[in-house]
Amino acid sequence: IAGITQAPTSQILAAGRRMTLRCTQDMRHNAMYWYRQDLGLGLRLIHYSNTAGTTGKGEVPDGYSVSRANTDDFPLTLASAVPSQTSVYFCASSLDRSTEAFFGQGTRLTVV
Protein backbone atom coordinates (compact mmCIF):
# COMPACT_ATOMS: atom_id res chain seq x y z
CA ILE A 1 0.00 0.00 0.00
CA ALA A 2 1.30 3.43 -0.91
CA GLY A 3 -0.65 6.41 0.34
CA ILE A 4 -4.35 6.10 1.01
CA THR A 5 -6.55 3.35 -0.35
CA GLN A 6 -10.30 2.99 -0.50
CA ALA A 7 -12.35 -0.10 -1.17
CA PRO A 8 -14.46 -0.88 -3.03
CA THR A 9 -14.01 1.39 -6.04
CA SER A 10 -17.67 1.16 -6.84
CA GLN A 11 -20.71 -0.60 -5.46
CA ILE A 12 -24.39 -1.01 -6.20
CA LEU A 13 -26.31 -1.59 -3.01
CA ALA A 14 -29.93 -2.46 -2.31
CA ALA A 15 -31.75 -0.03 -0.07
CA GLY A 16 -31.89 -1.20 3.52
CA ARG A 17 -28.61 -3.11 3.33
CA ARG A 18 -25.64 -2.42 5.55
CA MET A 19 -22.38 -1.38 3.90
CA THR A 20 -18.90 -0.54 5.11
CA LEU A 21 -16.56 1.53 2.99
CA ARG A 22 -12.95 0.86 3.82
CA CYS A 23 -10.14 3.37 4.05
CA THR A 24 -6.52 2.62 4.90
CA GLN A 25 -3.46 4.84 4.90
CA ASP A 26 0.15 3.93 5.47
CA MET A 27 1.51 7.43 6.01
CA ARG A 28 0.96 7.48 9.78
CA HIS A 29 -1.27 10.49 9.39
CA ASN A 30 -3.10 11.62 12.51
CA ALA A 31 -6.21 13.10 10.93
CA MET A 32 -8.63 11.27 8.67
CA TYR A 33 -11.82 12.38 6.99
CA TRP A 34 -14.81 11.10 5.06
CA TYR A 35 -16.50 13.29 2.46
CA ARG A 36 -19.30 12.77 0.02
CA GLN A 37 -19.28 14.50 -3.34
CA ASP A 38 -22.53 15.31 -5.08
CA LEU A 39 -23.07 17.37 -8.22
CA GLY A 40 -23.55 21.00 -7.33
CA LEU A 41 -22.87 20.44 -3.64
CA GLY A 42 -19.11 19.99 -3.65
CA LEU A 43 -17.38 17.98 -0.94
CA ARG A 44 -19.31 17.71 2.28
CA LEU A 45 -17.71 16.42 5.45
CA ILE A 46 -19.44 13.38 6.94
CA HIS A 47 -17.19 12.40 9.85
CA TYR A 48 -13.62 13.03 10.86
CA SER A 49 -11.01 11.76 13.28
CA ASN A 50 -8.22 13.92 14.59
CA THR A 51 -6.34 11.00 16.12
CA ALA A 52 -6.80 7.29 16.75
CA GLY A 53 -9.56 6.67 19.25
CA THR A 54 -11.47 9.90 18.56
CA THR A 55 -14.11 10.79 16.01
CA GLY A 56 -16.34 13.75 15.30
CA LYS A 57 -19.38 14.66 13.25
CA GLY A 58 -19.14 16.74 10.14
CA GLU A 59 -21.76 18.56 8.16
CA VAL A 60 -23.81 15.53 7.05
CA PRO A 61 -23.34 12.71 9.59
CA ASP A 62 -26.86 11.27 9.69
CA GLY A 63 -27.07 7.67 8.50
CA TYR A 64 -23.31 7.15 8.78
CA SER A 65 -21.00 5.94 11.51
CA VAL A 66 -17.23 5.66 11.78
CA SER A 67 -14.61 4.16 14.03
CA ARG A 68 -10.88 4.79 14.47
CA ALA A 69 -9.45 1.84 16.31
CA ASN A 70 -5.93 2.51 15.03
CA THR A 71 -3.98 5.12 13.09
CA ASP A 72 -4.23 3.46 9.70
CA ASP A 73 -7.90 2.54 9.28
CA PHE A 74 -11.04 4.67 9.19
CA PRO A 75 -14.07 2.69 7.95
CA LEU A 76 -17.38 4.36 7.14
CA THR A 77 -20.55 2.35 7.77
CA LEU A 78 -24.01 2.88 6.35
CA ALA A 79 -26.27 1.01 8.73
CA SER A 80 -29.30 0.90 6.44
CA ALA A 81 -28.65 2.44 3.05
CA VAL A 82 -31.14 4.81 1.42
CA PRO A 83 -31.17 6.14 -2.17
CA SER A 84 -30.15 9.63 -0.99
CA GLN A 85 -26.82 8.13 0.04
CA THR A 86 -25.99 7.54 -3.60
CA SER A 87 -22.79 9.52 -4.02
CA VAL A 88 -19.06 9.42 -4.51
CA TYR A 89 -17.30 8.98 -1.19
CA PHE A 90 -13.78 10.19 -0.54
CA CYS A 91 -11.52 9.32 2.34
CA ALA A 92 -8.65 11.69 3.14
CA SER A 93 -5.82 11.89 5.62
CA SER A 94 -3.43 14.56 6.82
CA LEU A 95 -0.35 14.57 9.01
CA ASP A 96 -1.09 17.84 10.79
CA ARG A 97 -2.86 21.17 10.32
CA SER A 98 -0.07 22.74 8.32
CA THR A 99 -0.10 20.05 5.65
CA GLU A 100 -2.56 19.26 2.93
CA ALA A 101 -4.95 16.36 2.94
CA PHE A 102 -4.24 13.38 0.74
CA PHE A 103 -7.24 11.71 -0.85
CA GLY A 104 -8.14 8.20 -1.81
CA GLN A 105 -9.44 7.44 -5.27
CA GLY A 106 -13.05 7.54 -4.17
CA THR A 107 -15.89 5.02 -3.96
CA ARG A 108 -18.89 5.42 -6.22
CA LEU A 109 -21.89 4.09 -4.32
CA THR A 110 -25.30 3.63 -5.87
CA VAL A 111 -28.22 2.74 -3.60
CA VAL A 112 -31.20 1.31 -5.45
Add this chain to the structure above:
Amino acid sequence: AQTVTQSQPEMSVQEAETVTLSCTYDTSESDYYLFWYKQPPSRQMILVIRQEAYKQQNATENRFSVNFQKAAKSFSLKISDSQLGDAAMYFCAYRSVNSRDDKIIFGKGTRLHILP
Protein backbone atom coordinates in the same frame (compact mmCIF):
# COMPACT_ATOMS: atom_id res chain seq x y z
CA ALA B 1 -18.96 27.51 11.92
CA GLN B 2 -16.65 28.22 9.05
CA THR B 3 -18.01 28.29 5.53
CA VAL B 4 -16.40 28.44 2.10
CA THR B 5 -18.18 29.97 -0.88
CA GLN B 6 -17.29 29.56 -4.53
CA SER B 7 -19.71 31.75 -6.44
CA GLN B 8 -18.81 30.57 -9.95
CA PRO B 9 -20.19 27.08 -10.68
CA GLU B 10 -18.56 27.08 -14.12
CA MET B 11 -16.04 29.14 -16.04
CA SER B 12 -14.43 29.00 -19.45
CA VAL B 13 -11.14 30.41 -20.67
CA GLN B 14 -9.31 30.37 -23.95
CA GLU B 15 -6.15 28.32 -24.05
CA ALA B 16 -3.07 30.43 -23.15
CA GLU B 17 -5.21 33.07 -21.48
CA THR B 18 -5.45 33.90 -17.77
CA VAL B 19 -8.41 33.04 -15.57
CA THR B 20 -9.26 33.81 -11.95
CA LEU B 21 -11.44 31.60 -9.78
CA SER B 22 -13.09 33.20 -6.78
CA CYS B 23 -13.35 31.94 -3.22
CA THR B 24 -14.59 33.64 -0.09
CA TYR B 25 -14.78 32.22 3.40
CA ASP B 26 -16.27 33.09 6.71
CA THR B 27 -14.41 32.64 9.97
CA SER B 28 -13.81 34.37 13.27
CA GLU B 29 -10.35 32.88 13.60
CA SER B 30 -7.12 34.68 12.83
CA ASP B 31 -4.92 31.73 12.02
CA TYR B 32 -5.79 29.16 9.41
CA TYR B 33 -4.75 27.56 6.14
CA LEU B 34 -6.40 27.88 2.77
CA PHE B 35 -6.05 25.45 -0.10
CA TRP B 36 -6.96 25.05 -3.73
CA TYR B 37 -7.47 21.52 -5.01
CA LYS B 38 -7.92 20.36 -8.58
CA GLN B 39 -10.09 17.40 -9.53
CA PRO B 40 -9.68 16.29 -13.16
CA PRO B 41 -12.08 13.80 -14.79
CA SER B 42 -10.05 10.99 -13.25
CA ARG B 43 -11.66 11.97 -9.91
CA GLN B 44 -8.27 12.27 -8.23
CA MET B 45 -7.93 15.20 -5.81
CA ILE B 46 -4.69 17.13 -6.38
CA LEU B 47 -3.34 19.96 -4.25
CA VAL B 48 -2.70 23.04 -6.37
CA ILE B 49 -1.58 25.61 -3.83
CA ARG B 50 -1.62 26.38 -0.10
CA GLN B 51 -1.69 29.69 1.77
CA GLU B 52 -0.99 30.32 5.44
CA ALA B 53 -3.15 33.10 6.84
CA TYR B 54 -0.40 34.71 8.87
CA LYS B 55 1.74 35.17 5.75
CA GLN B 56 1.02 38.36 3.84
CA GLN B 57 2.83 37.19 0.74
CA ASN B 58 0.65 35.47 -1.81
CA ALA B 59 1.58 31.87 -2.59
CA THR B 60 2.66 30.92 -6.10
CA GLU B 61 3.28 27.58 -7.79
CA ASN B 62 4.48 27.94 -11.37
CA ARG B 63 1.46 29.14 -13.39
CA PHE B 64 -0.80 29.16 -10.33
CA SER B 65 -0.97 32.03 -7.89
CA VAL B 66 -3.39 33.30 -5.31
CA ASN B 67 -4.69 36.69 -4.31
CA PHE B 68 -5.18 36.41 -0.56
CA GLN B 69 -7.09 39.29 0.99
CA LYS B 70 -7.38 38.44 4.69
CA ALA B 71 -9.53 41.39 5.71
CA ALA B 72 -11.97 40.68 2.90
CA LYS B 73 -11.78 36.93 3.55
CA SER B 74 -11.07 36.32 -0.09
CA PHE B 75 -8.78 33.73 -1.64
CA SER B 76 -8.86 33.71 -5.43
CA LEU B 77 -6.82 31.45 -7.70
CA LYS B 78 -5.20 32.81 -10.84
CA ILE B 79 -4.15 30.42 -13.58
CA SER B 80 -1.83 31.96 -16.14
CA ASP B 81 -1.19 30.61 -19.63
CA SER B 82 -4.10 28.18 -19.34
CA GLN B 83 -3.50 24.74 -20.76
CA LEU B 84 -5.90 22.01 -21.84
CA GLY B 85 -4.74 19.94 -18.88
CA ASP B 86 -6.04 22.60 -16.51
CA ALA B 87 -9.61 21.61 -17.34
CA ALA B 88 -11.01 20.29 -14.07
CA MET B 89 -13.17 21.01 -11.05
CA TYR B 90 -11.40 23.33 -8.62
CA PHE B 91 -12.18 23.35 -4.92
CA CYS B 92 -11.27 25.94 -2.33
CA ALA B 93 -10.78 24.66 1.22
CA TYR B 94 -10.32 26.08 4.72
CA ARG B 95 -8.56 24.55 7.70
CA SER B 96 -8.33 25.99 11.19
CA VAL B 97 -5.05 26.04 13.07
CA ASN B 98 -6.31 26.40 16.60
CA SER B 99 -9.85 25.06 16.87
CA ARG B 100 -10.41 21.92 18.92
CA ASP B 101 -11.88 20.13 15.91
CA ASP B 102 -9.57 19.71 12.94
CA LYS B 103 -11.98 19.90 10.03
CA ILE B 104 -11.22 20.75 6.43
CA ILE B 105 -14.16 22.61 4.88
CA PHE B 106 -14.60 22.72 1.10
CA GLY B 107 -16.55 24.97 -1.20
CA LYS B 108 -18.93 23.65 -3.84
CA GLY B 109 -16.35 23.91 -6.58
CA THR B 110 -15.88 25.66 -9.90
CA ARG B 111 -15.75 23.66 -13.11
CA LEU B 112 -13.16 25.16 -15.44
CA HIS B 113 -13.36 24.60 -19.19
CA ILE B 114 -10.39 25.33 -21.43
CA LEU B 115 -11.30 26.34 -24.97
CA PRO B 116 -8.78 25.38 -27.66
